[in-house]
Amino acid sequence: MLGKVVFVVAGAVLVAAGCSTPPPPPPVPPTVDTPVPGTVEPAGCLDTGVTVSSGPVEAALGHRAIVVTLTNCGAAPRTLTGYPEVRLLDKEKQPMAVQVEHGSSYMAIDPGVAPQTVQPGGTLLSVVSWSNTVTVGSPEAGAYVTVSAAKGEPEQRIVVDTDLGTTGKLTLTAWNSELKH
Template identity: 35%
Template structure:
């Protein structure tokens, strides 16, 4: 897939780096036609995204007691930002194996609903036409070498809008990711849904080396 090219389907490719504080502040956010309903109150209270300007939480990719999946890498939720209808969400891929792991470009992904059915969504490289530039999403693809214990980040962007009342709003509650060609597919249960409304678009960035934990 070429950056900026969008297509209708249930399978996409995306990646990027952890969400930067204030990344949405520079985005030109056009007036929202109508905000889509968010997750249920219980979910919102338990796992609400931080508002813009707050440091995003770092994922617990290296949590003890978890077996390293086949393939030697583990996927985890990262931090996120929300401004009006705009969403920016990060994920991390940890090398939990014993050998080096190389990434380049974009992974292959699927978004699943609560019933584990594929969500139909148009995916593309970069933040357009969803919003103006988001650095982590619009960064050029590069080769990322992960030593054992190191992580790579990916970033996604979308809008939670209802633009047509006759089209049901949809949410993704699980993420299926194939980090690179030939690698085993990983499934991540999400605590914060990808609440697309009925926009049907998801912007994605490339794999990037994650910032070291402090």
């Protein structure tokens, strides 16, 4: 009978030891690079003496827009005439086949082309707008907008969720010191 008691006690010790082992840690999910809206790449002042930024996406009745702000971060005044150069990129930072029109939209009135001089520390504004209309086909969405002050100048990439629907079109206002509504 003594042998049975020892066996039972030894078994209880093994069971208790098995219960005290902590469970393995849960698997670590893969890191997902989620860009922060409004982030500008490359950050800072370009060699041309300007930098761009954007506000949040504004929405109204299926229409969307961002205000792009150009800041003169250089030491000399800068004169621009016309429209910024804008491209829409997908999540992989590849150009999307999107038509860019100059003019007014539901979200902003285009002030038209006129020379705009921006002093050091000063700003100019442009509105990039689109419609989220879905008719025939698959909706498209961009993840980045590239902006350069003028044709041929370096661009900066801004993280912007652009839910284009099936329109395939952006509308852009000219640089101006104030917005027209």
